[in-house]
Amino acid sequence: MSQLEDLLRDLVVANRILANEDVVDAYGHISVRHPDNPRRFFMSRSRAPELVERHDLIEFDQEGEPINDQRPPYLERFIHAAIFEARPDVVAVVHAHAEDTLPFGLINKPLEPVIHSGSFIGGKVPVWDIRKKFGDTDLLVRNMAQGRDLAKCLGKGHVALMRGHGFASAARSIIEVVRLSVYLPRNARVQMNAMRMGGKPKPLSKGEIAARAAGYRPNMPETWRAWEYWATRAGCGDRIGKPEDHAHHDHAHKG
Numbered sequence: 387m388s389q390l391e392d393l394l395r396d397l398v399v400a401n402r403i404l405a406n407e408d409v410v411d412a413y414g415h416i417s418v419r420h421p422d423n424p425r426r427f428f429m430s431r432s433r434a435p436e437l438v439e440r441h442d443l444i445e446f447d448q449e450g451e452p453i454n455d456q457r458p459p460y461l462e463r464f465i466h467a468a469i470f471e472a473r474p475d476v477v478a479v480v481h482a483h484a485e486d487t488l489p490f491g492l493i494n495k496p497l498e499p500v501i502h503s504g505s506f507i508g509g510k511v512p513v514w515d516i517r518k519k520f521g522d523t524d525l526l527v528r529n530m531a532q533g534r535d536l537a538k539c540l541g542k543g544h545v546a547l548m549r550g551h552g553f554a555s556a557a558r559s560i561i562e563v564v565r566l567s568v569y570l571p572r573n574a575r576v577q578m579n580a581m582r583m584g585g586k587p588k589p590l591s592k593g594e595i596a597a598r599a600a601g602y603r604p605n606m607p608e609t610w611r612a613w614e615y616w617a618t619r620a621g622c623g624d625r626i627g628k629p630e631d632h633a634h635h636d637h638a639h640k641g
């Protein structure tokens with residue numbers, strides 16, 4: 387298979403993993419940058435991630451508009467378009483509404499890495515409030531201006547919370563953004579539980595976060611182990627190919 391088809395196959399699997407791990411439900415989406423044209427990206431048409439197949443994937447331009455496809459796209463595709471525009475280093479983006487992340491968008495207590503598997507969150511997570519700039523809206527990111535404002539809040543980070551709505555996460559590959567998005571609600575749950583016990587949770591230090599990042603390689607066995615596990619649980623263990631097929635498109639876009 388071509389590199390592009392490998393990538394799109396992974397995008398289908400990623401949709402199903404995110405659904406199976408309760409990161410997304412009927413809503414929420416994942417996208418990947420076009421490996422040969424950094425101004426474009428791929429994402430499903432408006433369909434629940436658990437049901438997404440290869441033929442549901444649409445190519446989008448840098449303004450978030452579908453290329454030669456009349457099927458209804460996700461309303462909030464501008465989240466993805468704006469993050470890809472602002473961040474040449476980003477290859478894959480997730481938007482989801484995972485409940486355990488939401489309290490941290492409502493109160494003045496930042497979500498931050500408190501467990502080792504949450505280290506890839508990177509640090510204190512900024513909260514984007516659509517109302518600050520756009521007043522009373524339906525909270526959905528419906529145009530590029532709103533997407534760009536969110537991307538600005540994300541800055542150079544990996545995650546931004548969206549007040550009363552969900553989160554956006556961004557990473558250098560599909561596998562990385564899936565891992566980040568799976569562990570984000572788990573980290574939030576542990577942090578909340580620790581706060582309920584009445585203390586102030588001790589977050590990972592900057593040095594610990596850096597040590598975790600330094601120990602990570604896209605094609606190391608531990609990365610593949612999680613991908614194979616999640617895909618198999620999601621019922622698509624037969625669609626993931628072999629580890630060596632993935633090495634070449636992780637970090638495909640070095641921007």
Ligand code: MN
Nearest residue numbers: 462481551552
């Ligand atoms: Mn949403």
